[in-house]
Amino acid sequence: METLSIARSFDGTQGVYRHRSDVCQCDMTFAVFLPPQAKDGPVPVLWYLSGLTCTHQNVMDKGEYRRAAAAHGVAIICPDTSPRGDHVPDEKDNWQFGSGAGFYLDATEAPYAANYRMASYIAQELPALIGANFPVDMARQGIFGHSMGGHGAITLALKHPGRYRSVSAFAPIARPGVAGWSRPAFEKYLGTDEAAWRAYDSVLLIEDGHRVPELLVDQGKADGFLDDGLRPWLLEEACRHANIPLTLHMRDGYDHSYFFISTFMADHIAWHAVRLGSS
Template identity: 75%
Template sequence: MQTVSTAKSHGGVQGVYRHSSQVTGSTMTFAVFVPPQAARGPVPVLWYLSGLTCTHANVMEKGEYRAAAAERGVIIVAPDTSPRGAHVADEPDNWQFGSGAGFYLDATQDPYAPHYRMYSYIVEELTALIAAEFPADMSRQGIFGHSMGGHGALTFALKHPDRFKSCSAFAPIVQPSTADWSRPALEKYLGKDEAAWRSYDAVALIEDGKRFPEFLVDQGAADPFLKTGLRPELLVAACQTAGIPVTLNMREGYDHSYFFISTFMASHIHWHAARLEKA
C-alpha cells in the first residue's frame, strides 16, 4: 500500500492510498479518515460507496463527513467506483458504464470480467487491507452510499448481514434491473439472463428472501432521477412485505448533488454510530 497523501482534520487523519489490486488487475485508489479516538485502540468502520462518474475524491472533498466521524469515533472508508487504466475496457462517452460505473458487481462477460470485480474487491481484498493497515474494529462495520453507491450499500448489507451492522443510503438505485440508467450496464456486465442480475438488485434480493435489520434512506424530492432511476417507493414496498423496518425521508427541494448529501451526512453518521456502538 502506498500513501498518496495525508492531512490532519478534526483531530484525525484524512489519507489517500493506492495499491495494486489482484482482484481487479489494476491500481486502485481509496480514501480513509481515521478519527482521533483510534489513537487509543480500534474503532468502528463505516464504508461509503460513491455514485456514477465519481472517484474516492468526491465524498472526501464535498461530503463533509469528518466532523461527525471525529465526534463519534468512526473510520470512514471511501473506495473508488471502478477499476481504471488504459488496459481496462471502457466506453469513454458513456457516463453510465465503464470507468466510474462499476455498479459494485463482479462482471461475467468479456471484455469486462477480468477487471470489473468491485464486489469481490470491496468484500475481500480491500476489507483485508483495511483490517491489516488501519486501527479498525472489523466486528463493527456499517455501510452507506449515494445513488449507484446506495445500490451497492443495500446489496452488500442484504448479502452480508453478519458483517454489516447498519446500512443507509442517499438516493439509492433500489431496483437497478428495471431502472433506465442501470439496465444496460447490467446486461453488458452480466449478460442477457436477467436471473443473474437479481443478486445485485436490492428489491430482488428482498423478494428472494434476504433480510437486514433496518434501513435508512434520504431522498431529494427535487431529484431529476427520482421517477425513472431511483424509485424509493419500490424499496419501501419490498421492505413492508418482508417486515424490514425502513425509514424514507423525502427532502423537499433537494436534488441529487453533494449539496444534498452533505446536508444530511452528519445525521447518517450519527445514526450509524449509535448502532455500531451497540454491536
C-alpha cells in the same frame, strides 16, 4: 500499499492510498479518515460507496463527513467506484458504463469480467487490506452510499448478513435492472439473462429472502432521477412485505447533488454510530 497523501482534520487524519488489486487487476485508490479516537485503539468502520462518475475524491471534497466522524469516533473508508487503467475496457463517452460506473457487481461477460469485480473488491480484498493496516475494529462495520453507491451498499449488506451492523443510503437505485441508467450496464456486465441480475437488485434480493435488520434512506423530492432511475417506493414496498424496518425521508426541495448529501451526512453518521456502539 502506497500512501499518496496525509492531512490532519478535526484532530484525525485524512489519508489517500493506492495498492495493486489482484481482484480488479489494476491499481486501485481509496481514502481513509481516522478519527482522533483511533490513537487510543481500534475504532468502528463505516464504508461510503460513491455514485456514477465519482472517485474516492468527490465525497472527500464535498461530503462534509469528517466533523461528524471525529465526534463519533468512526473511521470512514471511501473506495473508488470502478477499476481504472489503460488496459481496463471502458466506454469513454458513456458516463453510465465503464470507468466510474462499476455498479458494485462482479462482471461475468467478456471483456469486462477480468477487471470489473467491485463486489469482491469491496466485500473481500479491500476489507482485508484495511483490517491489516489501520487501527479499526472489523467486527463493527457499517455501510452507506449515494445513488449507484446506495444500491451497492444495500445489496452488499443484504448478501452478507451479520457483517454490517448498519446500512443506509442517499437516493439509492432501488431496481437497477429496470432503471434507465443502469439496465444497459447490467446487460454488458452480466449478460442478457436477467436471472443473473437478481443478485445485484435490492428489491429482488429482499423478495428472494435476504434481510437486514433495518434501513435508513434519504431521498430528495426535487431529484431529477427520482421517477426513472431511483424509485424508492419500490424499496419501501419490498421492505414492508418483508417486515424490514425502513426509515424513508423524502426531503422537499433537495436534488441529487452533494448539496443534498452533505446536508444529511451528519445525521447518517450519528445513526450508524449508535448501531456501531460508538455513540
